[in-house]
Amino acid sequence: MATFIDALGRIVAIDGIPRRIVSLVPSITEALFFWGAGPRIAGVTHFCREPRDGVAEKVKVGGTKTVEVDRLLALRPDLVIASAEENDQEQVEAIIAAGIPVYITLPKTVEEAIEMLSVLGQMTGGGEKAQELVRQCRAALKEVRGKVEKRGRVTVFAPIWRGPWMTIGPGTYMYDLLFECGGEGIFPPEKGRYFHVSLEEVAALDPYVVLLPSEPFRFRPRHIGELAQAGIAAAQKGRAYLVDGRYLCWYGPRIPMALHYVSDLLLSA
Helix, strand or coil: CHHHHHHCCCEEEEEEEEEEEECCCHHHCCCCCCCCCHHEEEEEECCCCCCCHHHCCCCEEEECCCEEEHHHHHCCCEEEECCCCCHHHHHHHHHHHCCCCCCECCCCHHHHHHHHHHHHHHHHHCHHHHHHHHHHHHHHHHHHHHHHHCCCCCEEECCEEEECEEEEECCCHHHHHHHCHHHHHHHHHHCEEEEEEEEEHHHHCCEEEEECCCCCCCCCCCHHHHHHHHHCCHHHHCEEEECCCHHHCCCCHHHHHHHHHHHHHCCCC
């Protein structure tokens, strides 16, 4: 019997390598397939869309915040991987109350995400492939930190929603990834982890670069025009970019590529 400490400080006991895993976190589902645990995944959410061929045949247990607990329990999982942020607390507590081992994740930094992958690799029998991914992540982070040290930082605005406009602050994975890649937030830390903003505020703070991700809100080219009309110079001068939101939000096998891609985008703007 192996024991692990999850993001909430809970002790999670796992009896051997799990054979019936349910993943409620899309980026972790992708990681499990990446290091070969796909055949041992019993269920996923509707939002677990990668790898496409792998998840197509898996039982869907609802959405990330609308888990069908009875359907999940019927799969007789020996491990459920959840997120303190992406999943509904009441639903996760119901799974725990049923006696199922639940490992809860909440990486707030790139370093924490890499360590989480290392632990999950050990927990789920990821073996050398999981540890090689961890080494690649750490190498990419070291390389990008060196690049930022040489080139300096640029201010960045990265919204996550429109109607109303929302963005992120310290204590979120996305904010830390942007920071590691050379981005400096334009809002003070006391604004919190997630908060509403106005385009007038953004224009006044004048970010050098704007990144518009494809998730959780799907930004499109017309939104760059909206920012330009609001007087945001980065959008007017061609320094507003549409980016794959998975580079900013998914903490799995995309981490090395995300670090290189986002740092190049910010530091070459």
